[in-house]
Amino acid sequence: MRVFLFVAGLGLIASAAEAQTSSYEAVERARYEACLQRVETxxxxxxxxxxxxxxxxxxxxxxxCEARALVTLxxxxxxxxxxxAMGMASDGGTDAMRVLVLAEAGEAFLLANAPEEARRAYTNALSFNENSAPLWMGRARAALVQEMWTAAEADATAAISHNAGLAEAWRTRAEARLELGRLDGAESDMNRARELDPADIETLVIRGRILEARRLGG
Structure with a gap:
């Protein structure tokens, strides 16, 4: 099992590590990249x-690399x-480095079915970069798992404010609004999600649920 990262991938992670100190040797950077690549295989x-x-x-x-390997295992x-712990340590590096590992921690907590801890990790990451739509989406996903519909709606709204082209954010807000009984808003968000990603199965499922709620007089 591998962590699904919304960060920009190995190159960005390696660049963040390189920024930790100007004396970071090229051979060590190569060792870091090789270690992360080996985690996958x-x-x-x-x-x-x-x-x-x-x-x-x-x-x-x-x-x-050790933590990433544990997740994959x-x-x-x-x-x-x-x-x-890395992201919150006093020697945790630059804000960019902290955001990377805290975001990855959030994803791993979700994989572990620990949404409360995931939400905490994303909240900590947002304290270093509150303008990141993916971080807000991480919090929104954790809120959905916890059935915290109002929180999920608010976090998805924040994600949309930073990236209106993120189909997942519209779909997530649609689901939250559906659960809150706000069918008009849910349908509007669902339609926007379909415009952005017509083939997304989860959006089509939400569409069906909205239609059923209307049929039942919701």
């Missing part, structure tokens, strides 16, 4: 490599907790 050995690297002074990159909650 051989997570057990990637974990062992990261563990050894950590005790050899690997610092932030080694810790991140099915230890989502433990990996998430380690990434969350």
């Amino acid at each position: 051989d997570p057990e050995n990637a974990y062992e490599d990261a563990l050894a690297w950590k005790y050899d002074g690997g610092g932030w990159p080694a810790l991140h 099915g230890e989502e909650e433990e990996g998430a907790r380690r990434m969350e």
Whole structure:
């Protein structure tokens, strides 16, 4: 199982790690990239490599690779907790680095069916970048799992305010409004989501639920 990241991928993560210190050696950057890539194909050995690297002074990159490997190995909650701790540590690096690991922690907590912890991780990430639509969407997804419909609506609205082209945000708000009994708003949001992503199955399911709610007089 792999974490689905909305961050810009390996290059951005590596750049964030590079920014940690001007003395960061090219060979260490290459080791970090290789470790993250190995997580995808051989997570057990990637974990062992990261563990050894950590005790050899690997610092932030080694810790991140170790946590990523744990998530891929099915230890989502433990990996998430380690990434969350990294993001909130006093030596957690730049704001960009903190956002990356906290966002990834949020995704891993969702995989572990721990939405309360996921919402906390996204909230902490937003404290470093409140203008990120993906972070607001992370919080909204966690709220949906918790059936916190008003919170999900508010977070999806915030995501839309930062990226009106994000189909998931419109779909999420449609679902929240449906659950709140606001069928007109739900239908409007659902239609916008369909315009942005006509083939999305989840949006079509919400459309069916809205039609059923109207049929039943909701």
